[in-house]
Amino acid sequence: MGTTPTQVMAFPNIRAIVRDNGTAEVIVAGNSRIVPAGDSMQELRNNALAxxxxxxxxxxxxxxVRIEDPEGHGELIVRPDNKIESVSYEPAPARRRAEAPETTPATAAPAIIETAPAPEPMAVPAPAASVDAQPWPPAPATATPEPQTAAVVEEAAPTxxxxxxxxxxxxxxxxxxxTQGWRGTLTRLGLRMDxxxxxxxxxxxxxxxxxxWPGPRTIAVVNRKGGANKTPTVVMLSAILARYxxxxxxxxxxxxxxxxxxxxxxxxxxxxxxxxxxxxxxELLSPSTNAAEIAKFVHHQTADKFDVLRSDENEEGDHEVTAxxxxxxxxVLTRYYRLVVMDSGNTARAANWRRMIDHTNQLVVPVTAIEDRAEAAxxxxxxxxSRGGHDAELARNAVVIVSESTDAKRSMSGEALKRAKDEAQRIADGFAPFVRAVVRIPYDPALVNGxxxxxxxxxxxxxxxxAAAAAVAAGF
Known part of the structure; x- marks a missing residue:
């Protein structure tokens, strides 16, 4: 259902002024834009509408839009699809008396006006799409002449x-x-560029x-296969979201x-x-505990502005985290942090993996462009x-992040590099119909080691x- 005239906002304040000397301007929120000249008054109006x-x-x-020209003034609704609706129009009294002293303009209710070809071609430069509008001001409907009606038109109160x-x-x-590229260069030289x-x-x-966003959010980064780029994904998402x-x-x-x-x-x-x-x-959940106490248990990333909670590093590996x-x-973490990004193991049946999913607001599935990693994803x-409910909803709204293969890049020829990019695109295209977003990441040696x-x-x-972090944050 379309927007009705009363629902159209009155801001920014827009005025279109056409003068009898053949000039016109459109003023948007106090900023004037000169309308390209036309060969006729109607063409000048069309250019303003464009x-x-x-x-x-x-x-x-x-x-x-408030319109003002030598023939009268009024208000229009202008829509992005080139449809123009007349809300009100009041002819200039002197001109109306001279041209039609015994004719009453029609007072029909506003109606959407479909654009129709104008009698003359327009020459409007590109800030806007060309517009072939109905005549402005609106043509009055034919009425039976009544000598007493001219005064009524002159004395009508404005809307x-x-x-x-x-x-x-x-x-x-x-x-x-x-600020970027050649446009940014020209801007810095004094020529403002969009x-x-x-x-x-x-x-x-x-x-x-x-x-x-209101309340804490938890992101789970999951793939049942090792080497799928889970840990680099956790680090990058944490760094970007914390920084920005x-x-x-x-x-x-x-x-x-x-x-x-x-x-x-x-x-x-x-x-x-x-x-x-x-x-x-x-102790950490006690109301009397100071927020800074969490620093005793996490490892701060001084450049990237997020903290890391490490897994147990017992060399014997004799403890498995429970649900x-x-x-x-x-x-504890959602008391001290607004955003929790969880790395995960490779066992979707593990109790801690399944309980992580219970707490998750946004699922992220990283995959390197290798077929077994993609199949595991x-x-x-x-x-x-298949589990239905919350788990299925997470899967449908997941963000898949496809990274170009890091294993073979060190010695790839140009043709092999192209094949690697094509494979990454093939995998991305394969996931696209089943999840909310898919983002591709180029190979970068800084993500390989250390x-x-x-x-x-x-x-x-x-x-x-x-772009990947934005796709994730859009799900919050």
């Missing part, structure tokens, strides 16, 4: 709207100039990952025995792990879907991980 349609398309909604329908606030934010589509997309991703949102973020290694998250991240001044945090849970222990640790999603740092990544890899 600019207004462009504004409606930019805002992706109908806009309310009044409620103050509730009016606002002096500008709804659309001012578009900041370009950003490219790529820069606008990046800005939107940054806005998405920078938002704050400023939310207290912890990456938790929920491996049932001993995981590798602690090996790929910065170590603090202690050796404590999740088992120590569980042992101290009563109850997952509950306790999760209760498919089976992981299939397992969750501690992972966001700043060590190549720019293209950083951009890809930002």
């Amino acid at each position: 600019l207004i349609v462009g504004e409606a398309q930019t805002l992706q909604r109908p806009v309310r 009044r709207r409620s103050l509730k329908e009016t606002s002096f606030l500008v709804s659309a934010p001012v578009l900041e100039p370009a 950003p490219s589509e790529e820069e606008l997309t990046e800005r939107e991703d940054i806005r998405t990952v920078s938002q704050h 949102s400023g939310a207290a973020t912890v990456a938790w290694d929920n491996n049932e025995s001993q995981g590798t998250l602690g090996w790929r991240t910065e170590k603090g001044a202690h050796d404590r792990s999740v088992l120590d945090l569980i042992d101290a849970s009563t 109850e222990e997952v509950d306790i640790a999760h209760q 498919r089976l992981t999603l299939q397992t969750l879907e 501690p992972i740092r966001y700043e060590a990544l190549q720019p293209a890899t950083q951009r890809a991980w930002l």
